[in-house]
């Protein structure tokens with residue numbers, strides 16, 4: 165599903181590599197935490213999968229795409245297989261909950277009838293069917309993140325990338341969001357989540373890939389945030 169082979173990334177304006185000789189393989193249906201201190205390369209890792217950056221060396225494979233070699237016109241096809249969720253939700257403020265989710269399908273040209281059918285289904289999945297007509301600023305942070313997850317998932321992507329999705333949420337709301345991500349994972353969707361949240365990583369006991377200064381320093385099957393805790 166995801167394979168990084170000897171991947172290094174050096175940004176033009178930077179002296180040290182953001183990623184250095186990274187080898188990671190993630191199978192279909194896995195749930196993986198990507199952890200490490202600020203600046204260790206987590207976001208760079210995710211950006212390489214989306215072809216927002218290309219590696220300086222090495223190869224990035226996402227499903228059957230050799231990401232760095234992909235022709236520019238095929239990049240949208242790659243991105244349609246990947247749903248993204250961010251710390252700051254990134255909803256469109258003037259669109260309702262349902263319109264935010266529908267928009268993700270409109271931009272890829274899905275028929276109106278399909279959109280009408282699947283938007284309520286995915287809003288039900290995230291528990292927001294009663295708030296379909298609200299605007300984002302009428303929702304709590306946790307609800308806004310649910311909308312963002314619904315939007316990321318509505319096209320049934322092969323994988324979900326989440327960059328600090330609980331970073332702006334309190335612990336209880338964060339747990340709810342994790343339950344939702346687990347539910348999405350159980351549908352067969354691969355989930356890769358970058359996080360600093362110790363308690364979430366420790367409570368879930370999923371695979372943990374740890375980066376430090378751009379290198380993979382740990383890859384545990386059922387890991388915790390800190391080693392030996």
Ligand SMILES: Nc1ncnc2c1ncn2[C@@H]1O[C@H](COP(=O)(O)OP(=O)(O)OP(=O)(O)O)[C@@H](O)[C@H]1O
Nearest residue numbers: 175176177178182201202203204205206207208209
């Ligand atoms: N566009 C860029 N240009 C130059 N250097 C960059 C760029 N993006 C990231 N870097 C550098 O690459 C390194 C890794 O950054 P990255 O954002 O991937 O880390 P991170 O682990 O996601 O950090 P955080 O947890 O703070 O988001 C850092 O040294 C950062 O300064």
